[in-house]
Amino acid sequence: MNDLHPRLTAARPDLADARLVGKVEAARFVAGTPKRVVAASAPLRRDPRGDAALDTELLHGETVLVFEETAEGWAWVKLDSDGYVGWCPSEALGDVGAAPTHRVRTLRTFVYPGPSIKLAPSMLVSMNALVAVSAADAHFARTDAGFIYARHLAPLDVTEPDWVGVAEGFLGTPYLWGGRTSIGLDCSALVQMAMTAAGLPCPRDTDMQEAAVGTDLGITDLGVTDLGVTDLGGLQRGDLLFWKGHVAIARGDGTMIHANGHHMDTVVEPIAGAVDRIARAGLAVTSVRRP
Numbered sequence: 001m002n003d004l005h006p007r008l009t010a011a012r013p014d015l016a017d018a019r020l021v022g023k024v025e026a027a028r029f030v031a032g033t034p035k036r037v038v039a040a041s042a043p044l045r046r047d048p049r050g051d052a053a054l055d056t057e058l059l060h061g062e063t064v065l066v067f068e069e070t071a072e073g074w075a076w077v078k079l080d081s082d083g084y085v086g087w088c089p090s091e092a093l094g095d096v097g098a099a100p101t102h103r104v105r106t107l108r109t110f111v112y113p114g115p116s117i118k119l120a121p122s123m124l125v126s127m128n129a130l131v132a133v134s135a136a137d138a139h140f141a142r143t144d145a146g147f148i149y150a151r152h153l154a155p156l157d158v159t160e161p162d163w164v165g166v167a168e169g170f171l172g173t174p175y176l177w178g179g180r181t182s183i184g185l186d187c188s189a190l191v192q193m194a195m196t197a198a199g200l201p202c203p204r205d206t207d208m209q210e211a212a213v214g215t216d217l218g219i220t221d222l223g224v225t226d227l228g229v230t231d232l233g234g235l236q237r238g239d240l241l242f243w244k245g246h247v248a249i250a251r252g253d254g255t256m257i258h259a260n261g262h263h264m265d266t267v268v269e270p271i272a273g274a275v276d277r278i279a280r281a282g283l284a285v286t287s288v289r290r291p
């Protein structure tokens with residue numbers, strides 16, 4: 001991606017990331033302070049207000065660079081994992097601490113104050129949340145966040161073999177614009193979360209994914225026209241179908257999975273019917289890419 005993509009560039013007229021000296025104009029440049037997300041998750045908003053647009057979410061254990069904190073409790077940050085820039089609550093951040101060793105591999109899991117499922121959980125964290133494990137037995141792992149059922153974690157160097165299967169695990173998750181957790185997510189977050197679990201790099205938004213993920217197959221060769229798909233024979237499991245502002249994942253059997261505002265849900269539906277419905281709403285498939 002372009003280093004100066006507006007959603008990935010920590011630059012304002014009054015303040016910018018020190019790494020952008022010579023690339024942007026700003027009254028002041030700062031190096032930023034490393035912090036880690038200590039909340040279960042945190043919103044990243046367009047402006048420092050609770051009612052501002054939700055652009056994305058930060059997962060527990062992810063790290064950010066903090067360039068500014070306001071007296072009202074907001075931090076202007078850049079997420080290390082995918083580069084997104086925005087405002088999050090300062091209270092969601094803490095010291096960097098120990099480097100993560102494991103990620104949450106299940107859709108979500110509880111964090112307990114001790115090694116017992118009978119204790120009241122302290123938080124619920126979602127897939128790809130990061131923790132540092134200091135000890136573990138057959139049942140629980142002791143982490144920097146608390147105690148987590150050990151089988152719900154995987155070492156960072158262990159990835160999922162089928163990223164489409166990971167996406168299918170999100171079936172029934174409500175659609176949430178800007179959402180990036182198992183409680184609610186949008187179309188591009190579904191792709192990013194599933195590919196991340198499989199160890200595959202993936203940017204955050206549909207336009208970024210369409211520009212950077214995999215190989216463009218050429219929609220003409222696949223029979224995609226302004227009226228929809230006429231020949232699905234060339235689509236394989238894991239192919240990504242893009243519209244302006246939307247993405248879906250082909251499952252290799254004529255169906256696709258996507259989080260979408262039409263159903264307000266994460267669903268599987270026939271590709272031909274979905275493409276036709278979206279085309280009737282005025283949006284044609286813009287590309288098909290193979291990761």
